[in-house]
Amino acid sequence: MTLLIAVFAAVIATAVWYVKPDAARHKVGLLVWMYWGAALMWLVDAVFEFIELKAAYFTPEPADMLNDAFLGLSVVALALVVWIVVLLVKDPDGRVRDALRRKK
Amino acid sequence: MACFAVPAVEAIAVTAVAYILQKKEAARSLQVVKTEGAEIEDNKTPFSKKLKWLRNLLFGGALLLAFEHVWHGEVVPWFPFLTAVQNGEAAQMLHEMATVGVSMAALITLVWVGMVLVTNALEKRAVKLQPHSAKN
Numbered sequence: 001m002t003l004l005i006a007v008f009a010a011v012i013a014t015a016v017w018y019v020k021p022d023a024a025r026h027k028v029g030l031l032v033w034m035y036w037g038a039a040l041m042w043l044v045d046a047v048f049e050f051i052e053l054k055a056a057y058f059t060p061e062p063a064d065m066l067n068d069a070f071l072g073l074s075v076v077a078l079a080l081v082v083w084i085v086v087l088l089v090k091d092p093d094g095r096v097r098d099a100l101r102r103k104k
Numbered sequence: 105m106a107c108f109a110v111p112a113v114e115a116i117a118v119t120a121v122a123y124i125l126q127k128k129e130a131a132r133s134l135q136v137v138k139t140e141g142a143e144i145e146d147n148k149t150p151f152s153k154k155l156k157w158l159r160n161l162l163f164g165g166a167l168l169l170a171f172e173h174v175w176h177g178e179v180v181p182w183f184p185f186l187t188a189v190q191n192g193e194a195a196q197m198l199h200e201m202a203t204v205g206v207s208m209a210a211l212i213t214l215v216w217v218g219m220v221l222v223t224n225a226l227e228k229r230a231v232k233l234q235p236h237s238a239k240n
Binding site: 002006029030033034035036037038039040041042043044045047048071074075078079082 | 169
């Protein structure tokens, strides 16, 4: 479930990076790298688990599935938090800088 | 247990190599500009930039997997940071690092090699498609 959520997140982030012309400036690439990196690593994890559990790998307990889904969503949220922090610090459009100037 | 540590270590090594390579490439391009007298337009992506793709994949994945290990209680914020070491399961942890961790790093590196090969092929095709006058 975690692998599945990471793959969906990676595909969506990659599609956004490709479709949106200013995605590179807005550091969407950061999300793409993080999600694909995690998805590939979890793929390896899944292969090793499959070797160990065989067919039982595909029939997890509902409680385990729920926990894995919750973990997957938390991982997506963590990557989004990292991305938004980097975006605000780099401030490619100067919006944070403008907001701080306006306060003065 | 600590499989993400292997890609993380590789990411640190790749970062160091990319940094050194970037310095060398910058010095080389400066030398070319000085000797040729004019800046030559180079459409090829520098290798240091390609290495940064690998670094990003490794660091990104390792960060999210580290979070997963915290989630499962395998990594803790106090010494020795790994519950496997605390519980005397260090041998099991090292075995997992040697199998799962190394496989993770290997797969990511393999995917990156594929990306570099595709990029190189696209760059070569772009050079071939350029009009003859643009080459000179």
